[in-house]
Amino acid sequence: MIVLGIETSCDDTAAAVVDGGRLRSSVVASQLDHEAFGGVVPELASRAHERVLLPTIQRALDEAGIQRTDLDGIAVTQGPGLIGSLIVGVSLAKTLALGLDIPVVGVHHLDGHIESLFLGDATPAFPLLVLIVSGGHTQLVHMTSAVERSLMGRTRDDAAGEAFDKVAKMIGLGWPGGPVIDRLAQGGHPAHHHFTRTRLPGFDFSFSGIKTGVLYHLNDMDVEARKTYLEDHTADLCASFQEAVVDMLVEPLERAMVATGTTRVGLVGGVSANRRLRERISGLVEAHGGTFHVPDFRFCMDNAAMIALSGWKRLEAGHASTLDLVAHPSLPFA
Ligand code: KG4
Ligand code: ZN
Numbered sequence: 001m002i003v004l005g006i007e008t009s010c011d012d013t014a015a016a017v018v019d020g021g022r023l024r025s026s027v028v029a030s031q032l033d034h035e036a037f038g039g040v041v042p043e044l045a046s047r048a049h050e051r052v053l054l055p056t057i058q059r060a061l062d063e064a065g066i067q068r069t070d071l072d073g074i075a076v077t078q079g080p081g082l083i084g085s086l087i088v089g090v091s092l093a094k095t096l097a098l099g100l101d102i103p104v105v106g107v108h109h110l111d112g113h114i115e116s117l118f119l120g121d122a123t124p125a126f127p128l129l130v131l132i133v134s135g136g137h138t139q140l141v142h143m144t145s146a147v148e149r150s151l152m153g154r155t156r157d158d159a160a161g162e163a164f165d166k167v168a169k170m171i172g173l174g175w176p177g178g179p180v181i182d183r184l185a186q187g188g189h190p191a192h193h194h195f196t197r198t199r200l201p202g203f204d205f206s207f208s209g210i211k212t213g214v215l216y217h218l219n220d221m222d223v224e225a226r227k228t229y230l231e232d233h234t235a236d237l238c239a240s241f242q243e244a245v246v247d248m249l250v251e252p253l254e255r256a257m258v259a260t261g262t263t264r265v266g267l268v269g270g271v272s273a274n275r276r277l278r279e280r281i282s283g284l285v286e287a288h289g290g291t292f293h294v295p296d297f298r299f300c301m302d303n304a305a306m307i308a309l310s311g312w313k314r315l316e317a318g319h320a321s322t323l324d325l326v327a328h329p330s331l332p333f334a
Contacts, residue, residue, distance in 0.1 A: 001072045001316060002064075004057065004096070005308025008049045008089030009081025009109050010136070011040045014304035015057040017064035018312045023119055025063035026298070026305040029056045038175045039165070046084030053092055060304070071102055073320070075311020078106030079331030080136070086327035094323055103320035105311045110137060110333050113268040114149075115310040116295040116303070124293045127262045131253055133277070134269030134302075135161035135176065138205050139333065140252065142260055146313075151334045152256055153203030160245060161271045163207040167214050167241055171230060181238045182274050188239030193217060195244040203252045203259075210244050246277050254284055263290025273300040 002024075007014040011034055016026040031048045034040050061068060076093035079086055090106070097104035113132050117124055126146065132139040138155035158166070161178055168177020173184070195213040198206040214237070218226055230237070257263055265285050271277060272294055285292040299305060314320075 001312060002066065002070055003073045003075050003308050003312040003315060004060065004071050005304040005306075005311055006053070006057070006074065006076040006089045006093050007109075007112065007302055007304040007307045008053060008085045009077045009079070010085060010302060011045045011048075012302040013049050013052045013056050014302060014307075015053070015060035016304035016308040017060050017066065018305070018308040019064070021309070021312060023305050023309065024066070025060045026303055027056050027060045027063065028301075028303050035175055038169055040082070042082045042084055045082055046088055049085050049088040053088060068096075068100065071100060073097075073102050073311065073315040074104045075107050075307050075315070076104065077109050077112060077307050078325060079328035080109055081329060083327060083329040086329060090325060090327040094325060098323065103315060104323070104325060105314045105319065106321045106325045107307050107310045107314070108331055108333060110139060112306040112310050114141065114143070114266070115313075116268050116299040116306040117266045117293050119299050119305055119309060120296060122293070124264055124266055124291070126264075127260065128264045128266055128293075129253065129256055129260065129262050130266040130268060131249065131281070132269045133160045133249065133267070133271035135159060135165060137269065138207070138249075140203050140256055142256070142262065153205060153252055155205040155207060156200065157206050157208040158211060160205070160207055160249060161269070163211050163245055164271065166211050170214060170218070171234060171237065173234075176270075178271060178274065181242055182276070184235045185239040185242045185276065188233075188235030188237070190239040190243035192233065192236035193240040195240060197244055197247050197251070199248075199251065203256050205248060205252060207245065207248070210241065210248070213244075214241055242274070242276055246274075246280050249277065250280050250284055253281065257288055257290070263288045264293070265290060266293040268295060268300070270301045273297055
């Protein structure tokens with residue numbers, strides 16, 4: 001079965017082809033326009049998806065060496081995400097399915113991110129704890145099989161990636177902030193400043209406090225002093241902030257490993273590209289004698305390969321959606 005995957009939940013327009021469970025192509029067209037605005041502008045994102053989606057699909061088909069008529073099914077991100085962006089993907093997916101007389105299936109964006117663990121050769125076994133960390137989500141999921149999962153924890157406020165993006169903006173590092181902070185932190189001292197770590201009961205997360213912590217730290221200085229401080233200590237500030245975020249992700253994860261007795265851990269979503277986070281979780285899992293799974297860097301950020309594979313599995317299992325499928329900006333996960 002050959003399935004085309006479509007992902008347009010935020011600002012990346014992506015298409016991919018999966019054939020018999022194997023990835024044949026994956027194309028991501030990022031909308032760099034948003035950089036100038038310091039964040040995703042929803043209206044610009046949907047307009048860009050409309051313009052770029054068909055050519056992106058064509059590139060994915062060309063790179064897979066197939067024609068549109070070779071497709072057996074279409075998988076599309078149904079939600080959560082920006083409504084205008086999702087509608088572009090879902091409408092086109094239904095139109096293609098109707099025109100080609102093939103089934104369409106809606107995929108939850110987070111199931112897509114989880115599926116990114118299965119795109120490589122070394123696929124994880126179950127039970128498995130998956131930490132989903134992206135610009136819009138921070139979720140801890142316990143998977144007991146490929147189809148049975150329970151939500152153990154989630155962020156009560158900001159997502160981990162959102163904290164990276166907001167702090168980067170605060171200190172003038174541009175957008176998206178995660179990759180810049182990751183890079184600068186490598187030359188800084190994580191012990192330079194101790195930011196208070198928010199610790200919640202259970203396995204939930206909270207990242208709004210750390211953001212305010214950075215703001216107060218800077219506001220304690222007058223304008224001149226802050227300018228000099230940032231000239232001398234931006235790398236140290238990045239490393240200290242990053243260490244605090246990593247601690248706040250690792251600590252509940254370790255408690256969840258102990259509580260579930262699961263030492264197999266997967267890390268997915270845009271923030272899973274973070275080198276310090278990978279290093280710390282890898283060390284944690286090793287200390288517990290478990291196995292650590294993280295996708296290839298190109299599948300950490302939003303992509304359609306993960307949607308195509310997730311949809312392919314659903315279609316193979318006979319779970320097609322109907323043409324009533326509609327975009328859902330806050331599609332529930334649990
Ligand atoms: O999964 P993704 O592409 O989109 C969402 O579904 O949100 O994640 C994007 C997020 C952004 O917040 C970005 O700053 C963050 O992932 N990110 C990183 C790194 N690379 C991307 N955060 C920390 N370190 C990185 N290396
Ligand atoms: Zn995502």
